[in-house]
Amino acid sequence: MIPKILNEQIAGFEPAEQQMVVSAFECAAIHLATRTRGDNHPFIEHPLGVVSIVVKELGLRADAVTAILLHEANRFETENIQELNRTALFESFRSRYPKDIIDMVTGLNNIAAITVQQTNLDPEKYRKLIVSYSTDPRVVLIKIADRLEVMRNIRIFPAARQRAKITETMMLYTPLAHQLGLYRIKSEFEDLYLKLSEPASYKAITAKLRVREKNMNSLMESFVNPLKEKLTNSGIRYTVKVRMKSPYSIWKKMQTKGLPFEEIYDIYAMRFIVECGSDHTEEEELCWKVYSLVTEEYTPDTSRLRDWISKPRDNGYESLHTTVLTKEGWVEVQIRTERMDFVAEQGHAAHWSYKGIKSGNEGFTNWLNSLRNLMQSTENENEKYEQSELMFDEILVFTPTGDLRQLRKGATVLDFAFEIHTNLGLKCSGARVNGKIASIRDQLHSGDVVDIIANKNQKPNADWLNFVVSSKARSKIKQKLKEEENKRAAIGKELLDRRLKNWKLTMGDDQLAELVKNLKYKTINEFFGAVGEGVIDPVQIKDFLLADRSSQPQAESREHTATQHSKPQLAARLKNFDYKVAKCCNPNYGDEVFGFLTIRDGIKIHSVNCPNASRLRENYPYRILEIEWKKPDKEVNKKDAEKGDTHKGRKGK
Secondary structure, eight states, X not given: OOOHHHHHXXXXXXXXXXXXXXXXXHHHHHHTTTOBOTTSOBTTHHHHHHHHHHHHTTOOOHHHHHHHHHHHHHTTXXXXXXXXXXXXXXXXXXXXXXXXXXXXXXXXXXHHTOOHHHHTTOHHHHHHHHHHHOOOTHHHHHHHXXXXXXXXXXXXXXXXXXXXXXXXXXXXXHHHHHHTTOHHHHHHHHHHHHHHHSHHHHHHHHHHHHHHHTTHHHHHHHHHHHHHHHHHHTTOOEEEEEEEOOHHHHHHHHHHHTOOGGGOTXXXXXXXXXXXXXOHHHHHHHHHHHHHHHHHHSEEOGGGOEETTTSOOTTOOOOEEEEEEETTEEEEEEEEEHHHHHHHHHOTTHHHHGGGOOTTSHHHHHHHHHHHHHHHSOOOGGGOOOOOGGGTTEEEEEOTTSOEEEEETTXXXXXXXXXXXXXXXXXXXXXXXXXXXXXXXXXXXXXOBEEXXXXXXXXXXXXXGGTOOOHHHHHHHHXXXXXXXXXXXXXXXXXHHHHHHHTTOOOOHHHHHHHHHHTTOXXXXXXXXXXXXXXXXXXXXXXXXXXXXXXXXXXXOTTSXXXXXXXXXXXXXXXXXXXXXXXXXXXXXXXXXXXXXXXXXXXXXXETTOTTHHHHHHHOGGGEEEOOOOOOHHHHHHHHHHHHHHHHHHHHO
């Protein structure tokens, strides 16, 4: 049984065309009978929806409809999508349908096999791939219609697939629709993107637009009334429409200009549609006449004049645009003929379908040729589609299963791994990016397909923080590094406690703080970690504690000068340690010297002029001892005797 929706679409076709379409539908119905969509509805609803769009909204005919149904019938015949043109079912089509239909099906099968890594979500790459896979421009129109049907039913897909399809639509299909002059479809893509990706902004803007919509008729009347008499006296027949800017266009301007909704001055556009024949010279003269009358009444912003009548856009768009100042504020004005308006509303397809031109005649052929030229030529700089500002600072990367992940621009393989799962990030040792091996620090790009490689022996290190850009990755790395530092510190503390216990030594908080400072560690944890890793020898700490303890009994007030206190005491404490004269300088008795506390050889005596003196003092200040040579006993006794004689003499006197 032929569905009602299909009967409605083919009602205007020739009987032979209708029969061909029905045959293709029956084939599709059989091969898709067990298939369902995300909402458990029959999958056949999808191709029927696409057929409705290509006929009603794009004006395509029976051959395109047949190609859609055959492509969908063959779509699930093999799991290897690259093999769609070699299935038994596809081969059976060749003897039953015309060559141009088979060519379209071939093109649709080829385009279905295009992978994300082939395009990197770059619209120019995608356009070139489409051109290389099919020379029939109807194929790209079918693909745009297919995506439009998907976007209108996006809610039936899982959340991850929704994000992937929304992104593909915005980055690939919207620029394509723009280039082909399918402005209504382009605008619908944009608004659906905003509705799905920025729902709060979409709701706020549409709510405000509904309020403004109530004023549209009164605004139009107040704008047109001063012009009515002038237009009538000039013999110009016209109609006026008020167009409101699309939610996406308003949102984009709010983002790029940093303006609130209330400060977007061109929300409304007045469109003058002039009645006239198809002579281009007459069309141009009448449009400029209307422009002259409008700008006599209202002050124009000459910087915003756009003349797409004298030189139409590459995609065929024709119109005069300007912005004028009214009592209500700035208003955009568009001036075009009926033909131009039809083309602008319906897109490039309207060139051949205007006034009811049928397929097979010269108009249709010319239209197809113009579409083919647009697809095959390098895009005009003025016609480039400007992507959403939100896309500029983000990249969109896919998992091998097709899930989409959104990351900051400059994100690396390691960022992506942490985005998937913290444990995967901590064990990440690299990845396969688009099938090629990549390191953890390699930057990713939109459209990359990334398969993370994990290694159970991998551990994070501080260097990772130098190349990750996502806050999640940085936070998790720092957290793990802190955990590892705490583990190392616990091991080092336990080791040192055991050694000190064996040596019957204790270490106070002041001594610990002095050691951490002298050894130039930032924290106590880092210090204990170094002990645990063997960077600091516990014997070094033992020597420090012994030296510090031996100096305590002789220590008096720290307010004494170095001459009064430090040198004599330090000289005395050498009795408790082994010491040697350093061979690098061989100081002699009486030379100015200092002691250097070694790890295993006790104290070595160096001359202050030793070639190693500056290095030792700079690198190991905590191991430097200020000492002096001990006076000989005879010299001491002589001085004591002299002191005694003096006392005796004084007493005698």
